[in-house]
Amino acid sequence: xxxxxxxxxxxxxxxxxxxxxxxxxxxxxxxxxxxxxxxxxxxxxxxxxxxxxxxxxxxxxxxxxxxxxxxxxxxxxxxxxxxxxxxxxxxxxxxxxxxxxxxxxxxxxxxxxxxxxxxxxxxxxxxxxxxxxxxxxxxxxxxxxxxxxxxxxxxxxxxxxxxxxxxxxxxxxxxxxxxxxxxxxxxxxxxxxxxxx
Numbered sequence: 224x225x226x227x228x229x230x231x232x233x234x235x236x237x238x239x240x241x242x243x244x245x246x247x248x249x250x251x252x253x254x255x256x257x258x259x260x261x262x263x264x265x266x267x268x269x270x271x272x273x274x275x276x277x278x279x280x281x282x283x284x285x286x287x288x289x290x291x292x293x294x295x296x297x298x299x300x301x302x303x304x305x306x307x308x309x310x311x312x313x314x315x316x317x318x319x320x321x322x323x324x325x326x327x328x329x330x331x332x333x334x335x336x337x338x339x340x341x342x343x344x345x346x347x348x349x350x351x352x353x354x355x356x357x358x359x360x361x362x363x364x365x366x367x368x369x370x371x372x373x374x375x376x377x378x379x380x381x382x383x384x385x386x387x388x389x390x391x392x393x394x395x396x397x398x399x400x401x402x403x404x405x406x407x408x409x410x411x412x413x414x415x416x417x418x419x420x
Contacts, residue, residue: 228311232308246262246266246268247268249262250262250266250268250269250270250271250273251268251271252271253270253271256270267280317334317358317359317360317361317362317365318333318334318335318362319331319332319333319334319362320332320333320334320337320358320362320365320398320400321362321363322398322399322400331362332398334358334362334365337358337365337394337398338356338357338358339356340394340397341354341356341367341369341390341391341394342354342355342356344389344390344393344394345369345371345386345390348382348385348386348389348390349377349381349382349385350373350374350376350377350378350381350382351371351372351373351374351377351382352372352373352374352412353371353372354369354370354371354372355369355370356368356369356370364400364402365400365403366403366404366405366406367391367394367403367404367405367406368405368406368408369386369391369405369406369407369408370407370408370410371386371407371408371409371410372410372411372412373409373410373411373412374411374412375411375412377411379409382409383407383409386407387405391403391405
């Protein structure tokens with residue numbers, strides 16, 4: 224869905240820029256006079272001597288009380304939309320994982336279910352306080368993003384090895400995937416120093 228929206232937005236922006244640039248080029252090279260056609264009445268550029276924004280256009284609304292609040296509001300809305308679009312580019316959770324059922328047909332496994340199973344197994348590892356798993360990528364080639372919160376006594380190297388050899392390997396095999404690339408982030412639980420009496 225995100226790819227479709229991105230393509231549509233880029234297509235519309237590209238089409239608008241192409242039309243605007245083509246119109247400015249036609250006026251700048253005075254092609255409408257040379258080729259004998261006219262531009263629409265609302266088109267601001269009439270010939271090669273016209274400027275993009277003249278003095279009248281720049282100063283027309285300055286004295287109006289509504290002008291600057293409107294400009295600021297439009298720019299704020301545009302900024303909010305651009306920020307929303309930027310945040311939407313972050314990789315979203317994988318809704319479904321295609322599982323090879325060994326009979327020639329592919330079954331679908333709920334991505335959230337697979338995430339929950341990996342989280343439960345990861346939290347059962349010695350020294351892991353909390354685990355969070357998110358699957359991204361394509362349904363045929365998911366990637367696991369794992370965050371582990373480790374207890375102070377945990378051995379990170381040992382925990383990472385167990386996660387890789389046991390938890391993620393089990394998830395990969397049970398889902399019938401050839402491979403399950405993973406990105407793991409380890410963090411230690413912060414705790415206060417205790418006073419000795």
